[in-house]
Amino acid sequence: MPELPEVETIKKDLEEKVKGKRVKRVKIKNEKCIKAPSPVEFVKRIENKIFREIQRRGKFLIVKLDSLDALIIHLKLTGQLIYFPKEGEELNYTRLIFIFDDHTQLNFADLRGFGNIWLLPEGRLSTIPALADLGPEPLGDEFTVEKFKKLLKGRKGKIKPLLMDQSFIAGIGNVYSQEALFLAGIHPERNPSKLVDEEIEKLYNNLRKILREAISYRGSSVDTYVDLEGRKGNYEQHLNVYGRKGQSCPRCGAIIRRITISGRGTYFCPRCQR
DNA sequence: CAATCGTCCTGCGGGC
DNA sequence: TGCCCGCAGGACGATT
Numbered sequence: 525m526p527e528l529p530e531v532e533t534i535k536k537d538l539e540e541k542v543k544g545k546r547v548k549r550v551k552i553k554n555e556k557c558i559k560a561p562s563p564v565e566f567v568k569r570i571e572n573k574i575f576r577e578i579q580r581r582g583k584f585l586i587v588k589l590d591s592l593d594a595l596i597i598h599l600k601l602t603g604q605l606i607y608f609p610k611e612g613e614e615l616n617y618t619r620l621i622f623i624f625d626d627h628t629q630l631n632f633a634d635l636r637g638f639g640n641i642w643l644l645p646e647g648r649l650s651t652i653p654a655l656a657d658l659g660p661e662p663l664g665d666e667f668t669v670e671k672f673k674k675l676l677k678g679r680k681g682k683i684k685p686l687l688m689d690q691s692f693i694a695g696i697g698n699v700y701s702q703e704a705l706f707l708a709g710i711h712p713e714r715n716p717s718k719l720v721d722e723e724i725e726k727l728y729n730n731l732r733k734i735l736r737e738a739i740s741y742r743g744s745s746v747d748t749y750v751d752l753e754g755r756k757g758n759y760e761q762h763l764n765v766y767g768r769k770g771q772s773c774p775r776c777g778a779i780i781r782r783i784t785i786s787g788r789g790t791y792f793c794p795r796c797q798r
Numbered sequence: 799c800a801a802t803c804g805t806c807c808t809g810c811g812g813g814c
Numbered sequence: 815t816g817c818c819c820g821c822a823g824g825a826c827g828a829t830t
Binding site: 601602617634635636637638680681685786787 | 800801802803804806807808809
């Protein structure tokens with residue numbers, strides 16, 4: 525389940541491996557992942573174009589071509605981008621293959637098939653609602669603790685689903701929301717508007733810290749996530765609560781609990797997190 | 799209006 | 815032992 529650190533790792537890998545390369549051919553193995561335009565036009569508008577620039581916004585990857593178009597990729601739960609140094613290789617569940625001029629290739633594979641790809645004119649990226657409504661980048665300079673306090677003010681519901689709300693903050697998913705709350709000692713069901721300044725500061729600092737750390741470890745492979753070379757991330761073993769139901773809390777030794785919040789599994793320490 | 803629920807999909811784990 | 819049901823999850827659309 526790629527979240528911000530995993531998508532950022534893939535973004536850096538793409539910059540290293542395929543940036544500046546010209547697409548010789550696009551092979552479509554399963555056209556369901558292509559949201560726009562039609563498969564025929566998708567191929568026509570990508571072939572012979574250069575992957576000019578790679579960006580990340582939230583969990584979206586944006587590949588700007590040397591035309592007026594950009595390729596937008598969302599991996600959702602099980603999407604993978606895998607680079608092969610030579611043509612002809614293929615993974616299970618491959619949906620798309622980009623073959624470059626130098627005979628290297630990029631596979632888009634997706635076990636569960638929730639991942640999406642769009643090709644849109646650069647000026648029309650906001651026609652993807654989830655991209656247009658994205659909240660601030662949590663690691664961005666403009667995302668200050670004061671801004672975080674303002675955003676939390678008056679919000680209803682529970683803090684954990686709010687952290688996962690992409691229109692609230694971009695890029696946080698089920699794993700890092702829980703980990704940040706653990707480090708901050710905040711119960712995932714707390715009312716966001718009732719967090720005191722000290723708690724907000726702790727959450728802000730730990731959220732940014734864990735995202736930076738996870739990036740430095742090339743992400744966590746809690747599901748099928750792998751990097752461009754098919755390697756797993758190294759941050760999994762540093763996760764404190766995710767998937768650790770019944771194990772003891774690394775901080776206080778209490779038994780980690782699992783509850784469901786908004787239909788999503790949520791792990792926390794009932795003693796440390798209040 | 800805002801929060802919650804069902805949906806898509808497939809591998810795998812729990813339970814009998 | 816082996817099979818099958820149900821769970822898991824990001825984001826959208828429907829519902830309450």
